[in-house]
Amino acid sequence: MAINQSTAPAVTGVRGPEHEPVTLDVNGSTYPVELEPRVSLLDALREHLDLTGTKKGCDQGTCGACTVWVDGRRVLSCLTLAMSCEGHQVSTIEGIASDGELHPMQQAFIDHDAFQCGYCTPGQIMSAIALIREGNAGTDADIAEHMSGNICRCQAYPNIHAAIREVRDADDDGGR
Amino acid sequence: MTMRPITFLRAGSIDDAVAAVSGNPDSAFLAGGTTEIDLLRLGVIQPTLLVDVNELPLTYLEDVDDGGVRIGAMARMSDVARAPRIVERYPGMAQALLLGASEQLRNMASMGGNMCQRTRCAYFRDGRSPCNKREPGSGCSALNGVNRGHAILGTSEQCIATHPSDVAVALVALDAVVRTIGPDGARTIPVESFFLRPGDTPSVEHPLEHGELIVAIDVPDLPVARTSRYVKHRDRASYEFALVSVFSAMRVDDAGNVAEVRLALGGVGTVPWRAHRAEEALIGRPATPENFAAAADAELADADTRPMNAFKVTFAKRAIVRELSEVIS
16 A cells, blocks of 8 residues: 655645545555545544554543654644644654564563553553653653653553663663 | 544635635634544534644744744644743743643644633533533533532633633733734734633633634743742642642742732633732732732632532632742742
8 A cells, every 4th residue: 555655745625525535654655545534643544554553542632542653743643633644744653663673662661561451552652752752751750741641551650661761771762 | 433524624824724714604723633623523513624724834932022922823832831932931831831731732732722722521521411611501510510620710600611721821820912813804812801701601712703813822021920830739640630720920029028920820710810819919018928828818709619619719729828938939
């Protein structure tokens, strides 16, 4: 489905409510899809692009399971319309490993047993990498405060925080 | 829950955005979407056309001639909170921004959108219960319902929904000004009159015309704000709306009297609540705990409480006294 050239069409005029051609740039690949305007970025990723790593928890901006990056900033894909992402770069959990090697944050989550059921984990990891890149991982209090938008029903918080501290302290571009 | 079908327009200019919304009574601007997409999916609001204003060149922060700061309406909460000119000149405003929502939501939510965010009243949000704000004339389920989080100031018999914003509390204390462009041109609205108390028309929350777009917020120069603070008391340590919050800034003269004070409350009002009575009670008087308590008493004197939210009166008074004692030093 992905083709490797990115030029979003110029957008003019009212679109919808029926399906419209939409071009999404996700993890460096360009995806031409047909979407209704009401489709969230989360549903577009999961249902149209088959990128099901991003999870749907509450679907109302409360839980953080759907956290992705748009232009490098962590956002909630459930409250973002896919159509509004045209011309912007979307990054999901599927895109952070490189050359078959886990991102340091993914490895740290494994090493620290930072999940139980795993449902919140993609969102936690996308948030955690961004957290370090933002410079918001300085203290334990900073980590707790700036990760508060990612809920973990299994209460793996101590392990999640340990994983974040390890990547932060490794100083090897964990926020890439 | 599936959203009703909608149409979508990405606005290329402010004029296009204003024309598109003012020309369609069932339309709405779409900014960060953090409240709007949620309420669309819940069926609480039902525009058929969304006009996306996120691409408009309104993300700036810039100094204005009088020493204040102009904040573009599309500037995101997280960017404004960390902008050096905000942190240095209005630290209480920066704190208010960072104490709202989560980092993901702050990355999305715009300053203009924050001004238009809707109440978290569960009866408003459920799309079914009688609610005068959602469906005028249907009644208010909160009056005799679960109302622990509801307002005690600025209420009416029609609505006791709490205004949810943190940064708006700072902005009313700072006498900020909302700048808009609408079908009839540009105008400015003092932020305190931007937020309308429910009265007999709880569905009317601000004086904007349909199609009138917030383009900027002006925060005037205010030296006393350089030592301002914002404290937020809530049920969780993070990512929760306020039960009581306080924005404060105060200057005490050499004789120990209050020379200047700005005080506003969140979590207790139907609008971001400027504590005018408390300010008047404090000006020119000795900055003592007794006078702080008297000012807090004056502000809460007309509180309209129900059994579940009556605790907010004592809570707010104590929060005011503590903040005034802290901000002095």
